[in-house]
Amino acid sequence: MSMENLIDLRKFGQEDVELIAREFLRMVYIEACTDYAKEVQKEDGKDEEVITSIEEILKSLEQTIILLDGDDEFLKFITSEADGNSTEEDGEFDRF
Secondary structure, eight states, rough: OOOSSSSSSGGHHHHEEEEEEHHHHHHHHHHHHHHHHHHOOOOOOOOHHHHHHHHOOOOOHHHHHHHHHHSSSHHHHHSOOOOOOOOOOHHHHTTT
């Protein structure tokens, strides 16, 4: 059994691949935040082990995002109110 890539990233330039990877991690981070919020808001049946696991995942994703981005601007942006301004990087992501 061989594993095939869903997307052949060799077709893209290195800069584009880096942007795709960074955007993917951001999406995973946001989804994990959503899952975390749903779990802690449960009134009955809260699973502290699941909450702790999601917290650890979020911390790891945060560190990875900061490493790849070189700063914590994305994390600051999603934890604050959006100002409606688009960045140059947003335009790059819109290409995909």
